[in-house]
Amino acid sequence: MKKLEGKVAVVTGASKGIGASIAKHLAAEGASVVVNYSSSKEGADRAVAEITGLGGKAVAVQANVAKKADIDRLFTETKKAFGRLDILVNNAGIYEFAPVEQITEEHFQKHFNLNVLGLLLTTQEALNHFDAKGGSIINISSVVATLGIPGASVYSATKASVDAITRSLAKELGARKIRVNSVAPGMVETEGTESAGFTGAESEFRKQVEANTPVGRIGKPQDIATVATFLASDDAAWVSGETWFVSGGYR
Numbered sequence: 206m207k208k209l210e211g212k213v214a215v216v217t218g219a220s221k222g223i224g225a226s227i228a229k230h231l232a233a234e235g236a237s238v239v240v241n242y243s244s245s246k247e248g249a250d251r252a253v254a255e256i257t258g259l260g261g262k263a264v265a266v267q268a269n270v271a272k273k274a275d276i277d278r279l280f281t282e283t284k285k286a287f288g289r290l291d292i293l294v295n296n297a298g299i300y301e302f303a304p305v306e307q308i309t310e311e312h313f314q315k316h317f318n319l320n321v322l323g324l325l326l327t328t329q330e331a332l333n334h335f336d337a338k339g340g341s342i343i344n345i346s347s348v349v350a351t352l353g354i355p356g357a358s359v360y361s362a363t364k365a366s367v368d369a370i371t372r373s374l375a376k377e378l379g380a381r382k383i384r385v386n387s388v389a390p391g392m393v394e395t396e397g398t399e400s401a402g403f404t405g406a407e408s409e410f411r412k413q414v415e416a417n418t419p420v421g422r423i424g425k426p427q428d429i430a431t432v433a434t435f436l437a438s439d440d441a442a443w444v445s446g447e448t449w450f451v452s453g454g455y456r
């Protein structure tokens with residue numbers, strides 16, 4: 206039997222990159238998956254088609270998870286499609302780097318509204334849908350939460366917050382049989398890092414990270430998805446409140 210048979214998962218920001226890979230890996234283990242997206246309907250539909258093409262179950266649901274009303278609708282649609290909720294992956298996030306001189310209120314609020322407040326509000330609403338069996342919440346953090354890199358103070362602060370929230374909620378929700386963990390990826394080749402200019406073959410940033418990575422390469426979305434799938438499953442039944450660094454040893 207597959208490890209997540211009969212489970213229902215919501216993955217935020219699953220139209221591309223790490224989120225899309227997590228959605229596909231959870232589905233491959235038998236979970237019914239809600240592929241959330243904000244603007245990329247085409248990407249979300251593609252992820253759903255890949256899952257259903259392999260005999261899995263998935264639906265795409267548009268929702269800006271920085272907005273409470275959208276979040277509520279995301280879970281209403283989840284219940285409508287699959288009837289329950291067991292796994293929440295808080296993956297949606299943005300990363301725009303800016304040196305301290307260029308930080309604005311707008312830059313700060315944009316990052317914290319999605320990466321931190323959105324994650325909290327999504328978790329809050331998910332809690333109305335987990336049943337007495339409990340569940341697993343996986344928050345996508347980053348190595349930059351603890352590894353200082355220049356130009357990333359606001360983004361890094363959001364991910365340090367994600368880890369602090371993870372530890373706090375693990376203690377708060379343990380009695381409800383809900384485990385909460387975070388995964389902190391190193392540099393991963395995704396649509397987002399590609400368009401930011403981080404992971405292209407000629408990127409100095411990429412070369413610098415590779416040179417400092419014991420495993421000798423940057424990550425692929427599936428490197429993160431396999432760990433998230435483990436944390437979602439009963440194989441991780443006694444794992445809660447942890448941050449898993451998945452970075453080829455770069456931290």
Ligand code: NAP
Pocket residue numbers: 217218219220221222223224241242243244245246248268269270271296297298299300319345346347348389390391392393394395396397398
């Ligand atoms: P990506 O390629 O840019 O994809 C981002 C995803 O998030 C897209 O599906 C996007 O949907 C969705 N999204 C953005 N804003 C949203 C919103 N307001 N509501 C709902 N969905 C939203 O990103 P990625 O590189 O895969 O990163 C995913 C997560 O991993 C982020 O939390 C990021 O901080 C973290 N991370 C990434 C790396 C890396 O190197 N890639 C390293 C460490 C941590 P639309 O396209 O529909 O807008």
